[in-house]
Amino acid sequence: MSIFSLLFKSNKPKQETKTLQQLLDMLKQSSDFANVQIQTGNYHVSIFYFDSLVDPKLLQQQVLCHLQQELPKYTSFSIENLQQIIPIQRIEVTQDVATIETKLLKGFAMIRFADIPDCCALVNLASENLGLRQNNESENEFSVVGPKVGFVENIGTNLHLLRRQIVTPNLIFRELTLGTVSRTKIVIAYIEGVVNEQTLETVLQRVSEIEFDIVFDASLLDQLLADNSSSPFPPFVSTERVDKAIYALVEGQVAIFADGSPYVITGPSTLFDFFTSPEDYYLPWILGSFFRMIRMFGVMFSVLASPIYVAVLTYHYEMIPKDLLGPIIFSRSNVPFPPILEVLFLEITIELLREAGARLPTKVAQTLGIVGGIVIGQASVEAALTSNILLIIVALGALASFTTPIYKMSNTIRFIRFPIILFAGFWGGLGIAFAICLLLIHLGKLQSFGNPYLVPLYPFRAKDFADSLIRSPYQMTVKRPSYLRPRLLWRYNPKKAKQKKDIDE
Amino acid sequence: MKQGNRERFLVSPFFVFFTIHGAQLGVGVLSFQRRLNEIVGHDGWISIIIAGLAVHVLIWMVYKIFQASGEGKDIVRVNIECFGKWIGNLLNAGLLVYFLSFALVVLRTYIEIIQVWVFPLMGTWQFSLIFLLLTYYTVSGGFRIVVGLCVWGFIVPLLTIFPMLFFSLEYAHYRNFLPVFDHSIVDILKGAKGVTFEYLGFEMILMYYSFVKNAPQSQRWAQWGTAFTTLLYLIVIFISTVFYNEEQIKHVIWPTLTLAKIPEIPFIERVEYIIISTYVFVIFPIICLAVWAVTGGLKQMTSLKQRKSLPIILAILFAASLFFNKREEIALLDQIVSTTGFYVLIIYIPSLYVFVSVKKRFQSKASMQ
C-alpha cells in the first residue's frame, strides 16, 4: 500500500510557492474580493476579505469600528497586539502564504499594516450560518418516540449537539481537511478510553489517505473509506439522528463528520447495525425485540418472496398445495410471459414508482404513489400482464424493504433482489440456494474498518447476541459488544441493575 | 509471511467443530441407510456407534501425531520429516490426489441427484461450472472464509432440512427395531466398515491443522464435531428404520430424500425440492475445504502460489466432472474413493501415529543420554 501511495504522490501537481503579492493579484481577479484601506493615526491598514464569505456586521462592528477608534491611541503598535483591540477570538498572525490562502477562502479577513507588508493577521469573520438551515427534524430516519433533533449542514452545530450529551473530557474531536478543491473540514469523534486504538488508527490512516476534490457529503467518505468498494452493501452506518451517533460512540465506535453534510458516518459497523432503530431502545425490550424481528423477517421476505414465486412457478409446480393451485393457475392463465419476465416487469414498475416518488416534491409524490400504485397495478392485472397474486407478493416485498431504518441498506436490499430473481429464473430453487450461498460468502468476506461485517454470527460471539437479533433488557446489555474490542468493557455499573429480589420483598 | 501477520489467517479452535462435522456430513447421508440395510438390516444403529467410536480414536491419533512432531507443522512437513523427501512427497501427492477426488465424488454425486430429481435436461457442465466459480470465489477469500462457509453449512441445514425429517415419524413403526442384535457380530462390524465411509472428510484436518489457533486445544471440538455427526446419523437411521421396512428401503435409492416427500406445510408441499436446493449448503463447504486443502498442500510442496494453482485445480475438477456421466461410473468412482479413504484412515493414520510416537521416544531417549 505504501508503495502505491508514494507513486501517486509523485504524480500530483506540485504545490507552487507563491508570494503574498502573487496571491493577492490572483484573488483580485474575483469581483467579490474586497480590499479596504483605512488610515487611522499613523497607521495605514489594509483589510482583504471575500465579500461573499464574510459577515458584514462583524466586519463593521468588531473590526472597522475598533480599528478606527482604538488604533490612534497607540503610538507604536505591533501587529501581534491586534487581539487587544479586536474583540474576536483566535486572531492568528502569520507569514505563511498557504495558510493565508486557505483562511481567506474560509471567510477570514486579512489585516495588514503598511509598514510590515509580509506579516498578516487573520481574523475570523465567516458568516457560519448564512444559507444553511438551522435545524433538522430528522425526517428521513423518523422515530415516533424519542428526540427529533437531527444533524444539520453546519459542522459546528453538529459537534455542539454531541458535546451536549456526552459530557466527558474523554470525547475527542480530531480535525482534518479533505478535498483539494472543497477543503472540507472533517472531524473524527471518539471517546478516549473506550474506542479500540487499532480501529482508531485504521480510521485516521484511511481518512488521511483519501485523495479527492470535493467532499459534498459524508456518504462520499463512506465509499472512499470502504474496505471493499465493489460491494452493494454499505460498509458504515450513516445517520442523521443524534441519538444514534451518540449510541455508536458510547459503544466504542468512531464517528466521522464532514462540514456541509447532515449525515454522520459511524463505524466499524456490522450487518445488524443497519436494522436497529433508536425506537427499539425507547420501547420496552419485548416490543423492541419484536419489532426488530419483524424488520428482519421483512428483509428476508423482501429478498426471497419474488424469487420463490419465480422458482416455484417455473420449475417446481409440485410444491404448490392443492388449494392454492387453482387460484395461481387461474390468475396466471392469461399472462403471456414466463414468470421471470412477469416478476421483473412488476418489480421494475415498483422501482420506478419509488424513484419517481423520491424525486418529486412531497405532496405530488404522495399522490403519484397512490395513483400509480393502484392504477398501474389494477390495470396490469386487468390487461393480463401480471397475475394478481404476484401483485400482492411484489407490493408486500417492496413494503417490507422500507422497514429497514437505514436508507442505504434498504436500497441494497431492493437491489440484491434482482440477481436472486435471475438466479431463480434460471436454476429454480437451486438457484436461490446458490444466490444465498454467494451472498453469505460475500458478507463473510466484507469488512468494516478491518472488523468482520457479519459479527456476531461469524466469527461467532455468543455474548454479543444480546443486542443484535433481539434487543435484550438493559440489565443484559451492560457490556459493550466485544467484537469492537473496546478498552473499557462495562458501560455502567451493573451491580444495581443485577439485584434480584425475592417475592414480597 | 511474517509470523505476527499470520495470526490474522488463523481460526479459533471452536471452529474445528464445524470443519470436522461439515466435511463428514456429505451426500452419503442421503443414501447410506440403504447400503447399511443390505448388510445389517435394522441393526444399523449399532454399526454407526461402532464406526463413530473408531473415528474418535482416529482423531485422537491425528492430534497425537501433530503434537509429537512439533508446533505449527502440517502433514506435508510431517511426511517429509518422517519418511524422507521422496517417499514423503509421494505420500503427500497421494493425499492431495485423494482430496481432489473426494471433492470430485461429492460434486458429481450431488449433480447426479439434481439431475435425477429436479433438472433432468440440464447438462453436468452447467452445474459444475457454476459450482466451481462459486468455489473460486470462496477459496480465494482464504481459509477463514472457507470456515465461515462451514458454519453456514451447519446452521442453515440444521434450521431447514433437519426439522423436516421428523415429520415422517407420523408413520413410525417402532417395532422395526425388534429384535435387537438379529445379526451376527461380523455383520455388524462389516456394517461399521461401510458406515466409516460416511465419516470420511475429517482427515482434511491433516491439512488445516496448522491454521488453527492453539491447535492442540481444538481436539475437544474435533471430537464434539464427530460426536455430533454420529448423533445426526443415528437420528437419520432411527427415523428411516421406523419409517421404512427392510424390504421397502431396498427399492429406494435416496431414502432420506424420499422421507422428505411426507411433510406438508399449509403453504408448501413436497419439501424434498427445498431439501435438495438447501443441500448446496452441505455440499459447498466440503468442496471448498477439499480444494483449499489441495491448493494449500501444493503450496507447501512446490511453493506454487495458491492464486495460481486454484484455477488449475478447478479446471481439473471441471474436466473430471464431465468425464463421469453414467450412474455406474459415478458409483464406481464413489467406491474407489471411499475405499481409498477407508485405507487412508485405518492404515495411514495409525501407522503414521506409531511411526511418529516411536521416533519421538527414540529422540527423547537420545537427548536424555
Place this chain on the structure above:
Amino acid sequence: MKRALYFILVVTFMLAGCKSSRIVDQVQIIHAMGYDWKKGKYVGTAIYPTFRQGPMTKPDILTTESSTTYDLIPRLSSKSALPIEEGQLRLVLFGKSFAKKGITEIVHSLARNNKVGMRLQLAVAKGDAERLLRITAETTLSDTLYLSNLIEQNIREMNLPNTNLHIFLYNYFGKGRDPFLPYLEKKGNFVKLEGLALFKDGNYVGRIDLRQSFLVKLLLDETKNGVYQIPISKNKKKGRVLLENLFATSQYSLRRGREPIIDIHLRIRASIRDYPTWLDLPNKKEFQLVRKQMEKHLNKDITALISLFQKKGVDPLGIGDFVRSHTRHWDEKSFYKGYRHLQIRPHVNVDIIQTGIGE
C-alpha cells in the same frame, strides 16, 4: 481473465434458462388417474382441471387404450395440447378387473417416480375406474379432487384406516404384511366408500365392508375416530347403540410355545352417541351391561374378521411383522404356512367416557 469468466457465466445462464422449465400454467396437471382392464386392453383415464372460466375448476377427461400399462401416459400426451405432468397427482384408481390382474407394474412405477408425492391416494373401484372418474367430472360434483378428498375425509373423521402411497408401499414391499386399499362404488350419481380391498402380492383377492374396516383401523394403530354400531339387548328388548371411538390403542403380545398364541389387547375409549330410549344409561347396572355386551360383540366381530383374513391367506394387520419383531431369524415362508391355523385372541376393553350432553 475476469471478463472472460463473466462472459462464461452469462452464457451458462442463458443456455441453462431455456431447458427444464415446467411453467405451472403451461403444463397439463392431472389430478387423478384411472387404470382399467377391458377386453384385453389396458385403458388409462386421466382427469385434469381447467381454470379458464374463473376460480371454479372445470374437470376434463382424457382416455386412451394400450396393450401395456407403460405407454398409457405417453399416449395420453398425444391427445393433449399441453405436456402432461403427474407431479400433482392425488389419486390413482384401479378398476376391479385391473386390480385382479395385478397392480405391480403401476406400483413399482409410482415408487420410482420422483414427481409424485407420497401422500398420493390409491383406491380400487368396483367396475370401471373410468366410470367413477366420469362421475366426478361430468355430474354436479364437478371437482377433480372429489375422490381423493372423500378418501382423506373418511380417514380423518370416519372408519377408513390411514392409507396413502407410502403406507401401501410399506405394506406391499414389507415382509409379514399385505396391503389394502379403499374400495369405492358407484351409487347413482355419487361415489360411495364401501370398505377395503384386500391385496395379496399386488393382486386383488377380496374385500371387507366399512364396518369391518373400522375394526382394521382399530387393530392397526392408535386411532382417534370412527363409529361402530353394536346390537344390544335387555329383557328381550332389542336395539342398537352407536359407539363413537375417541381414542383406541391396540397392543399385541406373543405367547411362545409349540403353538404360538397371539393376544390382542384392544382398549377403546369411546362415547355412546345414540342409544335406544328404553336404555337407562346413567344407571350403573345398565351401563355395565351395555359395556359387557359391546365388548362381547367386538370380540366376536374381530375374531370373525381375523379368521376371514386367515382363510384368504392375507395379512393386512401385519401379524407376520409383529411375530418377526419378536423372533430371531424369522422366516416368512414357514410363518405363512402356519398362518391359517395361528391362534389369535382379541381382548377388547371398552371405556365409555361420555354419553353426550343430554340424557
